[in-house]
Amino acid sequence: MTLRRTFIALLAGVGLAAASAAAPIVLRDDGGAEHRLAAPPQxxxxxxxxxxxxxxxLGGCARLVGVDRYSNWPDSIKHLPRLGGLEDAQVERIVALKPDVVLAAKSARVTERLQSxxxxxxxxxxxTHxxxxxxxxLIAxxxxxxxxxxxxxxxxxxxxQRAAARVPPARRGQKVYFEVASDPYAAGAASFIGETLVKLGLGNIVPRELGPFPRLNPEYVVRAQPDLIIASQQALQSMAGRPGWPALKALPRQACGFAEARYELLIRPGPRMGExxxxxxxxxxxxxxxxSR
Structure with missing residues (x-):
């Protein structure tokens, strides 16, 4: 009797798993559109x-058939067709790949064209986090x-949590200027980068009310006098030559300049944010x- 019940339970489990695999996928994306798929996209x-x-x-790398020009991680995707970027996606090539789904940012200009x-x-x-x-x-x-x-x-x-434990107590609360572009644009407290800084116990010279990635008046940065400057290596090397910026007390010693590959890691909101x-x-x-001040 026990064996029979066990066998029936196993059959029921298989049936539930099969039903789950066959169940349609229904989700709402960040543009507000509802998507119904009969099966996961391949x-x-x-x-x-x-x-x-x-x-x-999330385990779906083998399902990718094309990526934007800037995608470069992991190495296994480097052989895939490059299809442009947010402003110049190559529509004809994307269509020719016959994708089940195209993943894009809300700001992508190509969305309506692809949908049409x-x-x-x-x-x-x-x-944000x-x-x-x-x-x-959503992607899972x-x-x-x-x-x-x-x-x-x-x-x-x-x-x-592991990263926060490595930040020296004397550094906690210090104000950071994190540059994302040399105009200058900064990562504010409202951005995913700003939220990561908070988790590390650090502050930000750009308050939440200015938005995630505001363009700043260069004088704003000088007046704010950040305790620490974080930027790409190339941008950091140019800062002392900007009008008024030699007055920044954090230059050059209290500054981190990251090589391109490491800097890309910092500005991508995804699964490598912990790294x-x-x-x-x-x-x-x-x-x-x-x-340290």
């Missing part, structure tokens, strides 16, 4: 590096593995202690 085009990385981190040609475009927003957590869940659901999204986020959170936090923590911990 041919995916990604038009943003952070989305490419998310698909791969019959392609399914799933829009994803990733400006909450956005990234939600987008990982799209891939047919919904539990993987929360697992990926839990791993990021664990890396945040980015570790890189930032190492930067902060490596500054000369004597200059």
């Amino acid at each position: 041919r995916i085009v990604s038009l943003l590096p952070s989305l490419t990385e998310s698909v791969c981190a 040609l019959g392609l399914r475009v799933v829009l994803v927003e990733s400006q 909450a956005d990234v957590r939600r987008s990982l869940g 659901q799209l891939l047919g593995t919904p539990a993987e999204g929360e697992r990926a986020w839990d791993a990021i959170e664990a890396e945040f 980015a936090a570790a890189a930032l923590a190492d930067c902060v911990a490596g500054q000369p202690a004597g200059d």
Whole structure:
């Protein structure tokens, strides 16, 4: 009798698994559109590096058939067709790949054109930690593995905690200027980068009310006198030559300039944010202690 019940239970479990695999996928993207798919997509085009990385981190790398020109992680996607970027996506080549789904940012200009040609475009927003957590869940659901999204986020959170433990107590609360473009544009407190700085116990010269990535008056940065400057290596090397910027007390010793590949890691809102936090923590911990204010 026990064997019979066990066999029936096993059959029921198989049936439930099969029903789950066959169940249609219904989700709402960050543009507000509802998507219904009979099965998980097998041919995916990604038009943003952070989305490419998310698909791969969630186990869907083999389903990618094309990516934007800036996607470069992991190495396994480097052979894929390059399809332009946010402003100049190559529509004809995307259509020719016959994707089941195109993943794009809300700001992508190509969305309406692709939709008019019959392609399914799933829009994803990733400006804050909450956005990234939600987008990982959305992509995991799209891939047919919904539990993987929360697992990926839990791993990021664990890396945040380990990184925060490496920041010296004397550095906590110090104000950071994080440059994302030399106009200058900064990562404000409302951005995913700003939120990572908070998790590391650091401050930001750009308050939340200025938005995630505001363009600043160069004098604003000088008046704010950040305790620490973080930027690409190339941008950091040019700062002393900007009008008024030699007055920045953090230059040159209280500054972190990252080589291109490492800097890309810092500015991508996706599954490698925990690794980015570790890189930032190492930067902060490596500054000369004597200059700390």
